[in-house]
Amino acid sequence: MDGPFILKIAILGGTGKEGPGLALRWANAGYGIIIGSRQEEKAQRVAKEINEKLSIGSIQGMENREAAQNANICVLTVVYTAHETILQDLKDVLQGKILVDTTARVDFRNPEPPSEPSAARTAQEILGPGVKVVAAFQNVPAHALRQNINDPLEMDVLVFSDDEESADEVIKLAEGGSMRAFYAGGLDRAIVAEGLSALLIDMNKRFESTTGGIRITGIKK
Amino acid sequence: MDGPFILKIAILGGTGKEGPGLALRWANAGYGIIIGSRQEEKAQRVAKEINEKLSIGSIQGMENREAAQNANICVLTVVYTAHETILQDLKDVLQGKILVDTTARVDFRNPEPPSEPSAARTAQEILGPGVKVVAAFQNVPAHALRQNINDPLEMDVLVFSDDEESADEVIKLAEGGSMRAFYAGGLDRAIVAEGLSALLIDMNKRFESTTGGIRITGIKK
Numbered sequence: 001m002d003g004p005f006i007l008k009i010a011i012l013g014g015t016g017k018e019g020p021g022l023a024l025r026w027a028n029a030g031y032g033i034i035i036g037s038r039q040e041e042k043a044q045r046v047a048k049e050i051n052e053k054l055s056i057g058s059i060q061g062m063e064n065r066e067a068a069q070n071a072n073i074c075v076l077t078v079v080y081t082a083h084e085t086i087l088q089d090l091k092d093v094l095q096g097k098i099l100v101d102t103t104a105r106v107d108f109r110n111p112e113p114p115s116e117p118s119a120a121r122t123a124q125e126i127l128g129p130g131v132k133v134v135a136a137f138q139n140v141p142a143h144a145l146r147q148n149i150n151d152p153l154e155m156d157v158l159v160f161s162d163d164e165e166s167a168d169e170v171i172k173l174a175e176g177g178s179m180r181a182f183y184a185g186g187l188d189r190a191i192v193a194e195g196l197s198a199l200l201i202d203m204n205k206r207f208e209s210t211t212g213g214i215r216i217t218g219i220k221k
Numbered sequence: 222m223d224g225p226f227i228l229k230i231a232i233l234g235g236t237g238k239e240g241p242g243l244a245l246r247w248a249n250a251g252y253g254i255i256i257g258s259r260q261e262e263k264a265q266r267v268a269k270e271i272n273e274k275l276s277i278g279s280i281q282g283m284e285n286r287e288a289a290q291n292a293n294i295c296v297l298t299v300v301y302t303a304h305e306t307i308l309q310d311l312k313d314v315l316q317g318k319i320l321v322d323t324t325a326r327v328d329f330r331n332p333e334p335p336s337e338p339s340a341a342r343t344a345q346e347i348l349g350p351g352v353k354v355v356a357a358f359q360n361v362p363a364h365a366l367r368q369n370i371n372d373p374l375e376m377d378v379l380v381f382s383d384d385e386e387s388a389d390e391v392i393k394l395a396e397g398g399s400m401r402a403f404y405a406g407g408l409d410r411a412i413v414a415e416g417l418s419a420l421l422i423d424m425n426k427r428f429e430s431t432t433g434g435i436r437i438t439g440i441k442k
Contacts, residue, residue, distance in 0.1 A: 195413035211439030218432030
């Protein structure tokens, strides 16, 4: 049997803005979702909120470690200052899984493109070769994810991984949430998506928006 | 008197692919264009080709130095390996002008995001404070510029400069060529546009296209 229903996705640090946005779209598409948090109670509260929003009951809330253990794919949506710590903490339970790293190391108040190596390269180095790290969703604004969740997202997802097969799984996952996604190369290149996040945060401020993103044009997929 | 007709644009190293593409759109919109090249004869040949394509006669061809001397705005479209040399050579005649740097230091055969500082930051350092450097058009593919030149371009232009007034002039220039353009910050941030060029070249190869670009979405301009 194949399909979204056998896939469990844990959203680690999933009680912020980006995590619930992704959870909303994926749960709406029928994927099994676990919201992870440092505090189990907080995870369960956010899971309940999303369940109520969608009139379902399937989304679970767990402490990050338990969430990771119960999922096939883990999506990391912590604030960038917590990035390395959570990876060190969960290194053992992430082995054998795909880790989707959404991290852009950009300070909202002073958005500057960060320096190499990419956050995802650092993640791969911390986790070792037993985890397939895929960088994605850095340029997908939480506000856009929460709007019109049945409609295709107006912006595209750039997907980076040293392992193209894992990247393909994440491209399918993005498509499951009505997002168009493009493989854009190995993990080092994810630095471009992080830099783009800085530019988009700045443009959002300049043009009084919260949903700035990019779309790839001139390429037929 | 105000308007495009009093503005002279020199396209330095304008006999490649990107230069004639930009020249075509701007000449079509009524701007005065000078094609610059290391060889005057080559510049004149390319100028003649674009004139014939548009059934006009106003585009001139000159040696790079002369072209720069006769223009208000100079647009640099040399291959990236010639970037620093031409800036050193023309430093004196560029003083007091705007230099639009389109350079992305990306090798077509092995497209990787280049390292900091951005090409445009290097240009500003070579030329000194008497020249207003603006980075733009790195992600606008030559093939797209040459297609349907009366129609708005499908992709957007990111514009970087330490001097926002000069950036605004280049945004107007882009709009004159039916391109939508966004100010995206200071020259250091142009590294993101260079990195994007690497990603887009790779995507073009993967999806058998020549016109990959980006569009900013979710922001009303």
